[in-house]
Every structure is written in C-alpha cells, then in structure tokens.
Amino acid sequence: MKAPTASGVSAWIRDTSVYRSIVRHGVADTNLNRALVVMENLFLHVHPIKVRAKTLLTKHTYWLGGITLACTAILYATGILLMFYYHPSVPQAYRDMKELQFVVDDGLFLRNLHRWGAHLMVFAAFAHMLRVFYHRAYRPPRQFNWVVGVVLLLATLLLSYTGYLLPWDQLAFWGVSVGTNMVRAAPWIGEPFRFLLLGGHVVSENALLRFYVLHCVVLPVTLILLVSVHIWRVRKDGGVQGPPEPSAPLREEELP
Amino acid sequence: MKRRDFLTMAGVGACACAAAGAGVVTLDFLQPKVLFEPPTRFVAGTALEFPEGTVRFDREHRAYVIGASGGVYAMTAVCTHLGCITRFLSDENVIACPCHGSRFDLEGNVVHGPAPRPLPWIEIKPDGAGNLVVDTASLVPAGTIVRV
Numbered sequence: 001m002k003a004p005t006a007s008g009v010s011a012w013i014r015d016t017s018v019y020r021s022i023v024r025h026g027v028a029d030t031n032l033n034r035a036l037v038v039m040e041n042l043f044l045h046v047h048p049i050k051v052r053a054k055t056l057l058t059k060h061t062y063w064l065g066g067i068t069l070a071c072t073a074i075l076y077a078t079g080i081l082l083m084f085y086y087h088p089s090v091p092q093a094y095r096d097m098k099e100l101q102f103v104v105d106d107g108l109f110l111r112n113l114h115r116w117g118a119h120l121m122v123f124a125a126f127a128h129m130l131r132v133f134y135h136r137a138y139r140p141p142r143q144f145n146w147v148v149g150v151v152l153l154l155a156t157l158l159l160s161y162t163g164y165l166l167p168w169d170q171l172a173f174w175g176v177s178v179g180t181n182m183v184r185a186a187p188w189i190g191e192p193f194r195f196l197l198l199g200g201h202v203v204s205e206n207a208l209l210r211f212y213v214l215h216c217v218v219l220p221v222t223l224i225l226l227v228s229v230h231i232w233r234v235r236k237d238g239g240v241q242g243p244p245e246p247s248a249p250l251r252e253e254e255l256p
Numbered sequence: 257m258k259r260r261d262f263l264t265m266a267g268v269g270a271c272a273c274a275a276a277g278a279g280v281v282t283l284d285f286l287q288p289k290v291l292f293e294p295p296t297r298f299v300a301g302t303a304l305e306f307p308e309g310t311v312r313f314d315r316e317h318r319a320y321v322i323g324a325s326g327g328v329y330a331m332t333a334v335c336t337h338l339g340c341i342t343r344f345l346s347d348e349n350v351i352a353c354p355c356h357g358s359r360f361d362l363e364g365n366v367v368h369g370p371a372p373r374p375l376p377w378i379e380i381k382p383d384g385a386g387n388l389v390v391d392t393a394s395l396v397p398a399g400t401i402v403r404v
Contacts, residue, residue, distance in 0.1 A: 003257070005257065005258075005261045005265075006261045006262075006264035006265040006268065007261060007264075081282065081285060081286075084285075084286060085288075099289075099290065103289045103290060104285060104288075104289055105281075105284045105285055105287065105289070106281050106284060106285045107285065110285065
C-alpha cells in the first residue's frame with residue numbers, strides 16, 4: 001500500500017461531500033476558483049486573493065500587526081475561560097483569582113497567558129504604530145486607517161487598564177484609585193465622568209462591576225468591530241505598505 | 257516523500273497535536289475543584305428527636321428524616337419526576353410536589369402521578385456518638401429502617 005502523502009490526504013478531504021457542501025465551487029485548481037475560495041468565505045474574505053512575494057518578507061512589516069492580532073485571539077480565548085471562574089464581586093473576586101492560581105487545573109497558566117499576552121499586545125501595538133510611521137504608511141490613501149489604528153491603540157490601553165482592577169488586590173485597588181483621580185483633572189467633565197466610571201465617589205464594588213462589564217463586553221466588542229474595519233481598510237487601500245522605495249538618485253541638473 | 261509533503265505533514269501534525277492538547281487542557285480546566293453545594297452528609301440529630309410519626313424536612317440537604325415504629329429512616333425530597341423539591345403536608349399526611357402535582361406517601365410510594373418512581377430512601381446510620389448521620393448521595397433499598 002502506498003503511504004498517504006499530504007497532498008493526497010488534502011485532495012481526499014476536498015473531495016468529500018461535506019467539504020463540497022461548504023466550498024461549493026470545487027477544487028481551487030484555477031485562478032477563478034482560488035479567488036472564489038477566498039471571496040465566498042466569511043473568515044477568509046479579508047485576505048487578499050493574491051499576495052506579492054515581497055510583502056511576505058520580514059522587514060516589510062516585521063509581522064507586528066499580525067502579532068497584535070494573534071495576541072488579541074489569545075486574550076479572547078483565555079479571557080473567556082477565566083470568566084468561568086471569576087465573580088466580579090467583593091471579596092469573591094480576589095478569592096477567585098487565588099483559586100485560579102492555586103486550585104484550578106492550569107488556572108495559573110491561563111491567567112499568566114492572559115496577563116503576558118496583554119503586555120505583549122500593548123508592546124506590539126506600539127511597535128506596529130512606529131513601524132507604520134517610519135514606513136510612511138500613514139500617508140494618503142491610508143490616512144483613514146491610521147486614525148482607526150489610533151482608536152484601536154486607545155481601546156487596547158483601556159482594555160489593559162480595566163483588566164487591571166479585576167484581581168481586586170492592593171495593586172489593582174490603588175492603581176485604579178490613582179488612575180481615576182487623573183480623570184478628575186479634565187475640566188468640567190472630569191468629576192461627573194469619574195463618578196459614572198466608578199459608579200460612586202470611591203473605588204468600590206460598583207467600580208469593580210463596571211470595569212468588569214467594560215473589560216469583558218463593551219471594549220472587546222468595540223475592538224472586534226474596529227479590527228474588522230482596520231483589516232478591511234488595509235485591503236481596500238491596496239494591501240500592507242512596507243518600507244518606501246528608495247528614491248532615484250538626483251540627476252545632475254537637479255543637484256543644488 | 258517530497259520535502260514539501262514532509263514539511264506540510266509535519267506542520268499540520270504539529271498543529272493537530274497542539275489543538276488536541278489545548279482541547280484536553282481546556283476540558284481539564286473546566287472541571288471545578290471546589291463546589292459551592294451543601295455536603296451530602298449531615299447530622300440529623302439524636303434518635304430521641306424522632307419518635308414514631310415525626311417527619312422532619314431538611315431544606316438545605318433536600319431530605320426527610322422520618323420516625324417509624326421502632327426506628328428511623330431517611331428519604332430524598334427531590335421529586336422523581338423533574339427534580340423539584342417536595343413538601344410534607346401534615347394535614348393530609350402526604351408528601352406533595354408543588355411543580356406538577358405528584359404525591360407520595362410517607363414511605364415514598366407514588367400516590368398520584370406524574371412521578372414515575374417512588375422517592376428513593378437514603379442512608380442513615382448512628383455515628384457512635386449518639387447522632388444519626390444521613391448521606392444523601394448513598395441510596396439504600398426501601399424499607400431499610402435503622403433500629404434505635
């Protein structure tokens with residue numbers, strides 16, 4: 001019997017009736033069908049049908065946007081799992097955090113993955129922003145996407161900040177006390193906005209619940225919508241832009 | 257085998273192993289280690305507290321401890337129909353379920369449907385210090401009366 005090869009196995013999968021009922025246009029053997037595979041799939045359609053070889057070079061993007069997106073995926077997956085054990089109430093929140101660390105199987109691993117993933121996401125988002133800036137990718141026609149990216153950076157920072165309160169330990173409590181006191185400095189709206197944010201005048205059980213809802217519902221939904229727009233705009237603006245082409249040397253009559 | 261085929265299979269295989277491992281670890285993670293439920297064993301009291309004709313309903317542990325002639329027995333209070341908690345109606349001397357109207361006599365037999373089975377009897381035994389200990393997780397055959 002001949003050993004099955006990878007291409008043989010994938011050809012067999014693509015021939016099954018289940019696969020054919022999902023991908024209705026047959027095997028991706030022609031350019032048209034390759035395009036249809038991408039365009040007729042909700043998850044793939046943000047992908048370009050064809051990719052220029054040079055955009056795959058590491059120095060083209062350093063994969064920084066991709067790393068940020070991968071962190072987002074890890075944070076959603078681990079965050080949903082952590083929610084199975086976390087009650088946003090006092091003093092249960094701190095106990096749940098300790099239970100995750102010391103009792104639940106792999107709880108410490110998941111919690112640390114969530115925490116370090118968040119740190120890496122902030123770092124990668126900043127590095128991505130710098131990369132875009134130094135590659136001049138904020139210029140037209142990409143100026144709109146630059147603005148979306150700035151809002152995404154803000155959402156990332158707010159997600160990190162709202163997550164900071166949830167362990168309900170001393171670091172969280174005082175970190176959020178200090179941070180929300182900074183909100184006070186905003187003229188006129190500072191005081192009322194802080195009151196709304198905390199659900200009171202001090203960091204209390206209301207604040208924990210509000211930060212939890214922001215952290216687990218409001219900001220993640222906002223982030224997913226904006227990331228969708230962000231990636232869609234990359235496609236519409238002509239794909240990722242790498243380092244600018246070196247300009248041609250000046251002709252002799254142009255020299256100063 | 258071509259190098260490309262080998263690398264494809266190695267890559268797909270590594271991803272499959274990682275996915276399977278993540279699945280196993282996730283299932284393990286979802287098994288709770290601490291349960292916020294009342295313990296199945298509880299002390300019902302001393303034998304003297306259950307003279308013949310006494311029916312005591314323990315709301316927290318969902319069980320009846322009943323004094324019979326010459327002994328004591330215990331029965332679950334969870335209806336065998338769909339799991340509601342039954343009540344003892346002393347004026348009718350019957351155990352009734354508020355959800356769908358099932359009725360049981362004091363030995364757990366179904367007097368009126370829709371309950372499909374009698375109420376199971378549960379273990380009750382003296383602990384050596386004069387107390388009777390009930391274990392709601394341990395079923396015993398109907399008619400198992402502890403002589404005291």
